Amino acid sequence: MKALLRSFLALALLAQLTVLPQRVAAQTPVAADTTHKYQNPAGVSAAGRKSFFKSKGFRATIVPALLIGYGASTIYGNGLYSSYQAKHAIRSEFGTYRSHIDDYLQWAPYLEIPAVLLGGVESRNDRLNLALVVAKSELIMLGSVYIVKTLSHIQRPDSSNHLSFPSGHTAQAFLAASIVHAEFRDKSQWYGVGAYALATSVAAFRMINNKHWQSDVVAGAGFGILSAHLAYLSHRNRWGRKPGGRGIGETSLVPVWTPAGGMGVCFNWRPK
Numbered sequence: 001m002k003a004l005l006r007s008f009l010a011l012a013l014l015a016q017l018t019v020l021p022q023r024v025a026a027q028t029p030v031a032a033d034t035t036h037k038y039q040n041p042a043g044v045s046a047a048g049r050k051s052f053f054k055s056k057g058f059r060a061t062i063v064p065a066l067l068i069g070y071g072a073s074t075i076y077g078n079g080l081y082s083s084y085q086a087k088h089a090i091r092s093e094f095g096t097y098r099s100h101i102d103d104y105l106q107w108a109p110y111l112e113i114p115a116v117l118l119g120g121v122e123s124r125n126d127r128l129n130l131a132l133v134v135a136k137s138e139l140i141m142l143g144s145v146y147i148v149k150t151l152s153h154i155q156r157p158d159s160s161n162h163l164s165f166p167s168g169h170t171a172q173a174f175l176a177a178s179i180v181h182a183e184f185r186d187k188s189q190w191y192g193v194g195a196y197a198l199a200t201s202v203a204a205f206r207m208i209n210n211k212h213w214q215s216d217v218v219a220g221a222g223f224g225i226l227s228a229h230l231a232y233l234s235h236r237n238r239w240g241r242k243p244g245g246r247g248i249g250e251t252s253l254v255p256v257w258t259p260a261g262g263m264g265v266c267f268n269w270r271p272k
Contacts, residue, residue: 060229065222090207106172110176141171141175157207167211170202177196179228180195
């Protein structure tokens with residue numbers, strides 16, 4: 001049981017190490033150096049370029065990649081502290097105990113969002129953009145988990161089917177926890193701690209209920225976190241706000257109502 005608890009704690013700590021891309025303050029543009037324009041077309045010195053290890057992509061994927069990689073390495077009896085070893089430890093502690101609480105807890109981190117917003121704490125994104133990030137994250141997670149489940153064809157511990165790897169419940173819980181952490185970490189890290197604690201409990205119950213191996217829940221956590229990170233990285237068009245950098249111009253989406261036509265939406269575009 002101690003080894004199992006250590007695995008859960010390590011999972012939660014790895015999740016807390018996740019660092020979503022930070023907004024970089026705009027810098028004053030530097031005049032182009034026409035004498036060396038063919039050597040350095042962008043006008044950015046080599047010393048000013050970010051290293052690969054400090055890039056947004058690397059920081060967003062390193063922790064999920066470690067989780068998915070470790071999970072895949074411990075399938076069945078393989079790797080360091082294999083899934084067979086974890087199952088033996090769990091069954092010796094919990095026997096035939098079963099609970100359906102994990103079916104509900106997988107959504108629990110999301111409940112933090114309206115509770116915190118009603119408490120007067122502002123999220124990182126406005127309501128519309130937050131909803132778009134959540135929708136995009138869910139699509140990425142559901143698609144990737146379904147594809148990997150089908151291709152891996154790993155049998156569940158209870159032999160009910162061959163859709164064990166990775167755990168969809170765990171992916172869902174860690175996706176929600178990652179969004180809570182990203183939206184409110186600037187206000188307090190404890191919002192993320194609570195969300196990741198709930199997600200870790202889902203992973204534990206999936207194994208206690210004999211529905212998933214250790215490899216499934218660890219990889220599931222990675223898929224959930226990665227899905228949230230990819231959604232944030234790709235969320236460039238912020239509806240109702242001025243877009244930054246290059247683009248087609250300023251756009252806005254405003255709800256309207258008229259006595260004759262009823263409710264609708266007005267899309268405004270101001271070209272650059």
